[in-house]
Amino acid sequence: MTQFSETSPIFEREEVLREEHYPDDLPERKGEMDDLHMSLAPAARGVGANNVFLHGKAGQGKTAAAQAKLSELQHHAEEESDHLNLTTCYVSCESHDLSTSYKAASRIYQELTGETRPTGYATDVVMDMMFEAMNDIGGTIIIVLDEIDTLGDDDRILYSLPRARAQGYVDDHVFPSIIGISNDLQWRDNLSPKVKSSLYDDSVLFSPYDATQLQQILRRRAAKAFRDTDLVPVDGPEPSRPADDGDESDSSDDAADSSDDAAPPSADATATASPSTESRSTASAATVEPEANEGRSPEALSATTDTVASDEAEQQTDATIEGTPVQVDNSGQEYIFRSEILTDDVIPLIAALSAQDTGDARQAIKYLRKAGELADKSDEPMVAAEHAREAQALVEREAVVEAMREMTTQAHLALAALTALELSGDAPVRAKPIYGVYKSIASEVDADKLGQRRFKDHLRELDMQGIADGEKVAAGSIGGPAWQYQLQVDTEIAVEVLKDTTRVANINFKTIGDDRSLP
Numbered sequence: 435m436t437q438f439s440e441t442s443p444i445f446e447r448e449e450v451l452r453e454e455h456y457p458d459d460l461p462e463r464k465g466e467m468d469d470l471h472m473s474l475a476p477a478a479r480g481v482g483a484n485n486v487f488l489h490g491k492a493g494q495g496k497t498a499a500a501q502a503k504l505s506e507l508q509h510h511a512e513e514e515s516d517h518l519n520l521t522t523c524y525v526s527c528e529s530h531d532l533s534t535s536y537k538a539a540s541r542i543y544q545e546l547t548g549e550t551r552p553t554g555y556a557t558d559v560v561m562d563m564m565f566e567a568m569n570d571i572g573g574t575i576i577i578v579l580d581e582i583d584t585l586g587d588d589d590r591i592l593y594s595l596p597r598a599r600a601q602g603y604v605d606d607h608v609f610p611s612i613i614g615i616s617n618d619l620q621w622r623d624n625l626s627p628k629v630k631s632s633l634y635d636d637s638v639l640f641s642p643y644d645a646t647q648l649q650q651i652l653r654r655r656a657a658k659a660f661r662d663t664d665l666v667p668v669d670g671p672e673p674s675r676p677a678d679d680g681d682e683s684d685s686s687d688d689a690a691d692s693s694d695d696a697a698p699p700s701a702d703a704t705a706t707a708s709p710s711t712e713s714r715s716t717a718s719a720a721t722v723e724p725e726a727n728e729g730r731s732p733e734a735l736s737a738t739t740d741t742v743a744s745d746e747a748e749q750q751t752d753a754t755i756e757g758t759p760v761q762v763d764n765s766g767q768e769y770i771f772r773s774e775i776l777t778d779d780v781i782p783l784i785a786a787l788s789a790q791d792t793g794d795a796r797q798a799i800k801y802l803r804k805a806g807e808l809a810d811k812s813d814e815p816m817v818a819a820e821h822a823r824e825a826q827a828l829v830e831r832e833a834v835v836e837a838m839r840e841m842t843t844q845a846h847l848a849l850a851a852l853t854a855l856e857l858s859g860d861a862p863v864r865a866k867p868i869y870g871v872y873k874s875i876a877s878e879v880d881a882d883k884l885g886q887r888r889f890k891d892h893l894r895e896l897d898m899q900g901i902a903d904g905e906k907v908a909a910g911s912i913g914g915p916a917w918q919y920q921l922q923v924d925t926e927i928a929v930e931v932l933k934d935t936t937r938v939a940n941i942n943f944k945t946i947g948d949d950r951s952l953p
């Protein structure tokens with residue numbers, strides 16, 4: 435008998451908290467979705483979509499918005515339009531390491547034709563092949579280039595693709611356009627004016643989510659992901675379902691879901707309140723679980739609502755649900771978020787932690803999933819604030835380790851020097867002695883030695899990445915401000931990462947640190 439189990443007492447549908455789960459609608463991004471709609475609307479009118487650039491920090495829903503709008507346009511093409519012939523193509527420049535126009539064009543060719551990526555041709559030839567593939571397909575072709583900044587300054591494709599019609603690269607019956615997505619604002623600003631003007635007919639900025647928006651996003655996800663957790667509409671003039679948060683289950687799953695989800699809540703669950711310091715209200719239990727409605731027609735939805743409501747009326751005439759009404763979308767409808775798995779403070783805490791950081795929805799969702807996993811791992815029946823805090827620490831640690839792994843050789847050498855001094859018990863330590871150790875290590879591994887000034891830039895970089903902690907201390911002997919550094923990550927983690935990097939893998943940090951006689 436193994437320790438594995440097919441079910442979890444915490445999660446009902448854990449996959450909803452995975453990064454690859456994309457919602458069908460993003461109520462927090464209504465303005466941005468409307469702007470994107472304006473850019474794509476010409477496609478429905480048969481004249482091709484505008485080129486559009488979506489920018490903003492990581493985890494702000496840019497990719498999700500592009501995918502949701504394109505699937506709406508696809509639906510329009512398939513179900514409503516008699517003339518829109520639409521082809522969409524999503525290419526992640528970062529995941530496919532598309533750092534040149536050549537690689538990007540060959541990937542687009544592959545996506546459009548289903549053939550293998552062309553190799554060994556000149557860039558011009560591959561671009562021609564890409565345009566030829568577009569001619570064969572015809573109609574409106576929208577290419578999403580995610581993490582477009584990976585292309586660096588090789589902007590040829592960014593100049594040619596958006597101007598393909600004007601330049602005669604494609605036939606008259608082809609309307610190609612680009613949705614470019616980036617979280618690197620500097621890259622965009624540095625583009626050559628000709629690329630800027632051809633690539634960006636329109637641009638849409640995604641600003642960081644605030645804590646209230648993150649709470650909405652988390653509640654919608656949590657209601658689907660965790661057991662015994664749901665959103666119960668508070669009776670109001672116009673009860674409606676909250677925004678669809680992307681259910682990929684097929685229709686048979688939906689049916690199965692609906693029979694489960696539509697079941698009246700247990701008397702226990704209905705009676706429990708979510709304690710809160712805010713004003714509390716009591717909602718009558720008009721219970722159709724919002725997420726169970728996905729994919730159903732309005733008629734079916736209303737029939738289900740009626741049935742459940744009348745079942746409720748028969749079985750629990752005086753049933754009430756207490757809690758603080760919350761909104762989870764833009765409809766004005768209020769809900770009671772009810773959970774027997776999440777304590778009341780978990781979602782507000784995670785939303786606050788993420789909002790204080792970068793307002794990143796991906797990060798917030800990850801904290802929530804990790805918190806659930808931690809509770810699950812320790813066989814605890816509820817996910818509590820301490821799990822959320824622990825999850826945050828874990829995720830941050832993972833991010834720092836990732837950042838350490840991706841550093842350049844010189845940054846690894848700077849980290850190795852500081853790690854050696856940490857191990858010899860000399861940290862916090864000033865930049866000068868770290869530089870001395872750095873030079874010894876650089877000699878030992880036969881690497882270039884940077885001058886002291888450039889080396890200090892690497893120390894500052896380690897500080898900015900949260901790997902080291904730099905502190906200004908009393909002026910040095912010459913009078914200028916002096917800095918001292920210590921590792922901010924566990925020394926063992928730093929050693930582990932450094933041992934994995936080929937250049938410094940064989941260094942004995944302990945001896946190097948011990949050998950130094952520090953001033």
Ligand SMILES: Nc1ncnc2c1ncn2[C@@H]1O[C@H](COP(=O)(O)OP(=O)(O)OP(=O)(O)O)[C@@H](O)[C@H]1O
Nearest residue numbers: 453456460462492493494495496497498617795796
């Ligand atoms: N308003 C929202 N409602 C529900 N989920 C959201 C929302 N915004 C973002 N997400 C979720 O957060 C995660 C990150 O979103 P997305 O990939 O769209 O961000 P992004 O802005 O493209 O980030 P990056 O630039 O890092 O690629 C995804 O899982 C997405 O489903």
